Amino acid sequence: MTPPDDLVRAVEATLFAATAPMSAEQISAHLGGAAVGEALRRLAADYAGRGIELVERGKRWHFQTAPDLAHLLRREREDVRRLSRAATEVLAIVAYHEPVSRAEIESIRGVQTAKGTLDVLLEAGWVRVAGRREVPGRPVIYATTPEFLAHFGLASRRDLPGIDELRAAGLLDPVDDALAAAMEGAGAQDPPDAPVDEPGETRNTQQNALD
Structure with a gap:
């Protein structure tokens, strides 16, 4: 050498x-x-x-x-704080669509997103405020961080798995398929067995207003 x-x-x-x-x-x-x-x-x-x-x-x-x-360096098992379903959905939408506003996140999910959901991701250092969109109301837009990439072992967002890969790995259930369809641009549709929303969240019946 x-x-x-x-x-x-x-x-x-x-x-x-x-x-x-x-x-x-x-x-x-x-x-x-x-x-x-x-x-x-x-x-x-x-x-x-x-x-x-x-x-x-x-x-x-x-x-x-x-x-x-x-695993050899862990002296004791850590209690992993798991993200709520809402936070996981929001993180996925930000990762695949960034930069994205709260209204756009809600449009894809079909659910009004509680402020605390984004706060959890901001505090974890996985999501950041990326500025404001130059449209009426100038809503805040969000993007992922280098810490997000490092935590999930991604060199860049190009390494994010595709929807088909997630489905093949068994990481999407029938409810998640509706979210996946929306993320692919097919439009958000509420499935018959829609998940219970997080506290502070209500399901939308009309188009969300801008932030």
């Missing part, structure tokens, strides 16, 4: 010392404007298959434990 050169070592040290994932531009600026693209690719190849991997998530680089070894 060819010994790493000084730039590769500098990039490696920078990422090890970083407190958060860094973009190539940030790494370059930290190293005086050096071209770090090739050094990052070499490091990623060098660490591939080892206990620690160098990965790119949302155009940001960081070291992480190899997924198949994570």
Whole structure:
């Protein structure tokens, strides 16, 4: 194996010392404007298959434990806080349609979305406010974050599974199929056995107004 050169070592040290994932531009600026693209690719190849991997998530680089070894580092089982059905639906809609407004989310779901549902996703760091849409009322629009990509092991939104993949994996039930159809642009329709809405949510019977 060819010994790493000084730039590769500098990039490696920078990422090890970083407190958060860094973009190539940030790494370059930290190293005086050096071209770090090739050094990052070499490091990623060098660490591939080892206990620690160098990965790119949302155009940001960081070291992480190899997924198949994570269980060895857990000293005690953590209580995972599961998202509610409403939050899961909203997160999926934001991921597949971003940037998207609350009114657009509600139009796809066919349900008025409680403010707390979006707050949960904002607090988790998976959804962010991406600005305002330039239409009357200028509604706030939402998008996913690099933390969302990192948590779900996605390099970019292009890696999101398609509806057919979700259905083949058994991750969509008959109720979810109606949401999937709406997300694919077929129009939202309430199924006969529609889920019980989250507290604070009511099912729409008319087109939602803008935020």
